[in-house]
Amino acid sequence: MTQPTLTLYGTPTSGHTHRVEALLVLLELPYVYIEAPAKVRATETFRKLNPLGQIPVLVDQERVFCDSGAIMIYLVQKYAPDSGWLPTEPAEAAQVYRWLFIAAGELRYGPAQARGIRQLGWAGEHVTASEIATRLLRFMEQHLAGRSFLALDHPTLADLACYGYIAHAPEGGISLEAYPNIRGWLKNVEALPNFKLMPDLPIP
Numbered sequence: 001m002t003q004p005t006l007t008l009y010g011t012p013t014s015g016h017t018h019r020v021e022a023l024l025v026l027l028e029l030p031y032v033y034i035e036a037p038a039k040v041r042a043t044e045t046f047r048k049l050n051p052l053g054q055i056p057v058l059v060d061q062e063r064v065f066c067d068s069g070a071i072m073i074y075l076v077q078k079y080a081p082d083s084g085w086l087p088t089e090p091a092e093a094a095q096v097y098r099w100l101f102i103a104a105g106e107l108r109y110g111p112a113q114a115r116g117i118r119q120l121g122w123a124g125e126h127v128t129a130s131e132i133a134t135r136l137l138r139f140m141e142q143h144l145a146g147r148s149f150l151a152l153d154h155p156t157l158a159d160l161a162c163y164g165y166i167a168h169a170p171e172g173g174i175s176l177e178a179y180p181n182i183r184g185w186l187k188n189v190e191a192l193p194n195f196k197l198m199p200d201l202p203i204p
């Protein structure tokens, strides 16, 4: 297969960007990275790529892909369909999709929101985000009992989608101290060969 020409727009502190970048690295797909902080996202040029003004955005040749979950699914289906990151068997795939939707729901409005409020100037109530985070973390803790990875017995997009904002939850004042299964799962993800870490922000 010819090497793809992929361009990723993102920022280093964005967990949404991180999950896509981690996948690109794990799949050994070469890419160009363009940093797109708020100033860049407000430009007409960027809004042509994503009218929502959000990162990540992936451009593959002339085609533009938005939304981290959609981008990850696209990358696996196009470049690594047999890799196991997104199984084709429907019941297995559903287990992975479940976590992609949790990543866009409870994870985004819980741990990610709390970190955004504390670190990045996002608007919102920390107490509300904290409640959503606690509910999610309690569920994940019991779900991960006896499991190494979130969706299946091997790593999938589910793990990449959830890793960043869980690993960096303490930066938003959400402690992982009470969740040993979650901390074990984070180590399993970090131990994947070639796994790209997300840079730390100071813990408040």
Ligand SMILES: N[C@@H](CCC(=O)N[C@@H](CS)C(=O)NCC(=O)O)C(=O)O
Binding pocket: 013, 014, 015, 016, 017, 052, 053, 054, 055, 056, 066, 067, 068, 069, 104
């Ligand atoms: N559903 C989107 C959400 C992405 C998202 O919220 N990105 C944030 C940065 S982490 C962003 O671009 N926020 C700017 C904005 O919403 O105006 C995805 O999964 O890619």
